[in-house]
Each structure stands twice: as C-alpha cells, then as structure tokens.
Amino acid sequence: MKKIILFLAITLVFVDGIYSQTPEHKLKEMKIELPPVGQPIANYVHVIRTGNLLFLAGKGPSDSKGVFITGKVGKDLTLEEGQQAARLTAINQLAVLKAELGSLTKIKRIVKVLGMVNCEADFKDHPTVINGFSDLMVEVFGEKGKHARSAVGMCSLPRNMAVEIELIVEVE
Amino acid sequence: MKKIILFLAITLVFVDGIYSQTPEHKLKEMKIELPPVGQPIANYVHVIRTGNLLFLAGKGPSDSKGVFITGKVGKDLTLEEGQQAARLTAINQLAVLKAELGSLTKIKRIVKVLGMVNCEADFKDHPTVINGFSDLMVEVFGEKGKHARSAVGMCSLPRNMAVEIELIVEVE
Amino acid sequence: MKKIILFLAITLVFVDGIYSQTPEHKLKEMKIELPPVGQPIANYVHVIRTGNLLFLAGKGPSDSKGVFITGKVGKDLTLEEGQQAARLTAINQLAVLKAELGSLTKIKRIVKVLGMVNCEADFKDHPTVINGFSDLMVEVFGEKGKHARSAVGMCSLPRNMAVEIELIVEVE
Numbered sequence: 001m002k003k004i005i006l007f008l009a010i011t012l013v014f015v016d017g018i019y020s021q022t023p024e025h026k027l028k029e030m031k032i033e034l035p036p037v038g039q040p041i042a043n044y045v046h047v048i049r050t051g052n053l054l055f056l057a058g059k060g061p062s063d064s065k066g067v068f069i070t071g072k073v074g075k076d077l078t079l080e081e082g083q084q085a086a087r088l089t090a091i092n093q094l095a096v097l098k099a100e101l102g103s104l105t106k107i108k109r110i111v112k113v114l115g116m117v118n119c120e121a122d123f124k125d126h127p128t129v130i131n132g133f134s135d136l137m138v139e140v141f142g143e144k145g146k147h148a149r150s151a152v153g154m155c156s157l158p159r160n161m162a163v164e165i166e167l168i169v170e171v172e
Numbered sequence: 173m174k175k176i177i178l179f180l181a182i183t184l185v186f187v188d189g190i191y192s193q194t195p196e197h198k199l200k201e202m203k204i205e206l207p208p209v210g211q212p213i214a215n216y217v218h219v220i221r222t223g224n225l226l227f228l229a230g231k232g233p234s235d236s237k238g239v240f241i242t243g244k245v246g247k248d249l250t251l252e253e254g255q256q257a258a259r260l261t262a263i264n265q266l267a268v269l270k271a272e273l274g275s276l277t278k279i280k281r282i283v284k285v286l287g288m289v290n291c292e293a294d295f296k297d298h299p300t301v302i303n304g305f306s307d308l309m310v311e312v313f314g315e316k317g318k319h320a321r322s323a324v325g326m327c328s329l330p331r332n333m334a335v336e337i338e339l340i341v342e343v344e
Numbered sequence: 345m346k347k348i349i350l351f352l353a354i355t356l357v358f359v360d361g362i363y364s365q366t367p368e369h370k371l372k373e374m375k376i377e378l379p380p381v382g383q384p385i386a387n388y389v390h391v392i393r394t395g396n397l398l399f400l401a402g403k404g405p406s407d408s409k410g411v412f413i414t415g416k417v418g419k420d421l422t423l424e425e426g427q428q429a430a431r432l433t434a435i436n437q438l439a440v441l442k443a444e445l446g447s448l449t450k451i452k453r454i455v456k457v458l459g460m461v462n463c464e465a466d467f468k469d470h471p472t473v474i475n476g477f478s479d480l481m482v483e484v485f486g487e488k489g490k491h492a493r494s495a496v497g498m499c500s501l502p503r504n505m506a507v508e509i510e511l512i513v514e515v516e
Contacts, residue, residue, distance in 0.1 A: 058493070
C-alpha cells in the first residue's frame with residue numbers, strides 16, 4: 001500500500017512538472033535568455049493590443065548587441081543559417097511579448113505568423129526557413145504555439161536582414 | 173382565385189430558392205467539388221480561430237493530387253493561367269473552411285485577403301490575377317464574399333507556386 | 345482680480361484648443377484636403393468592419409486625378425520621392441476612413457500597418473520610405489496614430505505603383 005501511494009505521489013509530481021511548466025521555465029531549460037527590447041528603427045511601436053489580440057511589428061534577426069544577420073537566404077546564407085535567423089527572430093519577438101505582458105503564461109495562442117524571407121527569384125524553401133521560428137514557438141508553448149502561417153519571399157528587407165517576421169497573438 | 177394562389181406559391185418557391193441557396197448549393201451548381209484538406213507542408217496549422225475571426229494560413233494552387241501550379245505569372249504562366257491558379261487556391265481555402273466549420277453557411281463575411289503573386293520586377297497586373305480568387309468568393313457567398321484586399325508581387329514563393337493567398341474570415 | 349480671470353480664461357481656451365483638436369482640424373491646419381474615394385481597381389472593397397476593427401485594403405499613391413506615383417524606390421524614385429508616395433497613400437487611406445466613419449474622431453487606434461515598397465534586391469531603406477505614412481498618422485492622431493508595423497520590399501506592385509500600404513484600425 002505504501003508503495004502504491006509513493007508511486008502515485010511520484011506520478012503526480014511528474015505530471016504536475018509537465019503541465020505546470022511555464023514558457024519561462026521552458027526557455028530556461030532550453031538555455032535561452034530573452035534580450036532587452038531595443039528601440040524600433042523608425043516611427044512605430046513594437047506591439048499594439050486591441051481586445052484580446054496583440055499585433056506585433058515585424059522584427060528581424062538581431063543579436064544582443066543589435067547586430068543583424070544579413071544577406072539573402074540561399075545565396076549569401078545557407079538554409080540552416082536562414083533557419084537560425086528565423087529562430088533568433090522568434091526569441092526577439094518573445095522578448096517583446098515578455099516586456100508587454102510581464103509573463104508569457106498570459107498567452108492563450110500564437111494565432112498568425114507572416115514569415116518573410118530575404119531571397120532571390122529561384123528560392124523555394126521558405127517554409128523550411130520559417131520553421132526556425134515556428135519550431136521554437138511550439139517548443140516553448142506546446143499546442144498553444146501552433147499557428148496559421150504564410151512563408152514567402154521578399155525581394156529585399158530593411159538593412160538587408162535575412163528574415164522579417166510579424167505575428168498576431170491571443171491573450172487571456 | 174386558384175390561379176392567384178398558384179402564382180403566389182410559385183413565386184414563394186422561386187424566392188425561397190434564391191435566398192436559401194447555401195454556399196454548398198452554389199458550389200454544386202458551379203460543379204466545384206472541394207478537395208480533401210492535405211497536411212500543411214511545414215510546422216503550422218491551416219486555420220486558427222480567435223473570437224469570431226478565423227485566420228487562415230497561406231495556401232497555393234495545388235490540385236486534388238497535391239500537384240502545384242508553378243512558375244512566375246507573366247513569364248512562365250499567362251495572366252489567365254495565373255487567374256486559374258488563384259481560383260484553385262480559393263477552392264483549397266474553401267475546403268479548409270468547410271473542414272473547420274462543417275458548413276460554409278456559418279461564414280458571416282470574407283474580411284481580408286492578401287493575394288501574393290509569384291512574378292518578376294516588371295509585372296503590373298496583380299489585381300487581375302487575384303480576381304481569380306476574389307471572383308469565386310463573390311460567386312459563392314454573394315455580398316458576404318466581398319472583402320478588403322491587397323494584391324502584390326513576391327520575388328519567390330514556396331515550391332515556386334504561382335500564387336499564395338491568405339485570408340481572414342468572420343463567422344457567426 | 346479681473347486680470348487673473350482673464351488669464352485663466354485664455355489658458356482654458358488654449359488648453360481646450362489643444363485637446364479638443366480633432367483629426368479633421370489637424371488636417372485643415374496641415375492644409376491637407378482628403379480626396380474623393382475612387383472605385384477599387386478590381387473585385388474587392390476598400391474596407392470591412394468586423395467588431396471594433398476595420399481592415400483596409402491595400403492602397404497606393406494616387407493623386408486627386410487618380411494618377412499613381414510609379415517606379416521603384418531607390419532606382420526610378422529617390423528616397424524622398426518614396427516617402428512622398430507613402431505620405432500620399434496615408435492621405436488616401438484617411439479618405440477611406442473618413443468615408444467609412446463619417447468622422448475621424450471615431451478612431452481609437454491605428455493598430456497595424458503593412459508597408460510594401462516597390463524596389464530592387466539591394467534596397468535597404470524601407471523603414472525610411474514608410475515613415476512617410478507613419479509620420480502623417482502620428483501628426484494627425486497623436487498617440488492614437490502610433491502603430492505596429494512591417495516595412496518590406498516587393499519585387500513588383502500593381503500598375504508599378506511605388507508603394508502599397510494596408511492597415512488595421514480600431515474604432516470606438
């Protein structure tokens with residue numbers, strides 16, 4: 001009987017551990033530190049809330065020093081480097097969300113993503129590039145991180161950044 | 173007196189026929205069969221609902237076997253072929269809506285469309301191409317099908333598909 | 345005592361003048377006249393309202409005679425001419441909002457802007473171009489005019505117009 005109780009107790013702690021894991025815990029586990037949110041590079045703001053929706057401005061792959069990953073994916077950058085740029089952009093957008101909301105647990109759903117890849121006319125692998133963004137969102141938020149998405153090719157982007165990604169998020 | 177009653181009865185049946193015609197009836201009349209909805213080609217979902225709004229992922233002109241119409245409109249494809257690609261994309265998005273809602277009668281309004289045309293730098297007829305999508309929506313939904321729209325030129329699209337179109341839909 | 349009352353009265357009138365200044369007053373002060381709203385150039389409408397949100401169709405820099413500023417910014421047009429095109433597009437979108445709402449005072453917030461610049465592969469100054477749009481919105485609406493934004497490069501736009509800009513607006 002004691003063994004059964006012990007087993008149940010351990011199971012409960014384990015299950016609790018899975019389900020109570022906040023996005024912030026997940027980020028820590030993945031060794032991702034959110035950077036400070038920089039100033040927009042022109043006359044706009046990072047995010048606007050209307051009702052339960054947050055509309056985020058397009059952001060790109062800047063590192064903690066504000067240096068952007070630049071170049072055209074498939075030409076100046078490999079597919080993997082493009083994915084890394086999209087992943088870095090996801091981290092920057094999470095930083096915006098964290099600054100806006102205080103806690104990422106307030107996020108009910110990543111709703112819609114527009115992933116724009118800086119590339120040439122013959123590039124075809126936009127979905128693979130933007131998976132760098134989408135995969136991170138699903139890792140951090142689980143089911144809540146799954147979103148509707150378009151991944152498309154732009155002839156150019158500000159500062160020649162490799163990707164620019166905007167999104168819509170639903171909050172509680 | 174009998175004639176008047178007969179006339180009224182016929183009129184009622186006729187009027188009823190016009191106003192009770194569902195989008196599904198209209199599709200049947202147009203001999204359009206909605207294809208099964210395939211898997212997204214990357215880590216995302218076809219549609220997310222938030223409140224009364226559905227945000228649909230960008231889709232392209234794939235046929236019932238999953239083969240895409242590819243190429244740049246105005247170069248590899250004629251304007252008419254581009255329009256057909258946009259029309260096929262509309263059918264694919266209707267299939268997503270049907271799968272999500274069960275019945276297309278739940279649609280209150282096609283709200284906003286972003287129509288992206290795979291083309292070269294000197295292409296100018298994006299609105300004509302995307303009309304292939306918009307015309308079908310208006311045929312199927314009437315006034316409810318009329319939407320706000322942007323039609324623009326992309327340097328490239330996934331798999332070299334001819335168009336990619338995303339939309340926002342309001343439901344009851 | 346009379347002087348104090350006079351001073352207070354003048355101050356009140358002055359303060360009132362600042363805070364009660366409607367967007368329409370501001371436009372008049374800036375000597376901007378809103379043009380009549382033309383017909384959409386294809387099968388779509390200028391704006392759809394859903395709940396408290398207005399989704400506006402993408403528009404471009406057409407003058408009062410319907411003539412568009414055309415060409416690629418950074419090649420056919422200077423950066424300043426691109427900015428002017430974006431500013432003109434803002435005026436055209438304000439005309440759409442005025443026609444839809446009757447009064448611009450009903451606007452609670454400019455929520456989200458997608459600014460698309462017609463340009464070549466090596467163009468990098470999209471934010472500067474789209475500031476022509478954003479600056480005008482902030483001038484006319486103050487804090488309410490500040491929005492989330494993406495500014496990106498398109499390989500081509502309808503009629504070779506210099507910019508196309510769509511937006512989402514929250515109303516009371």
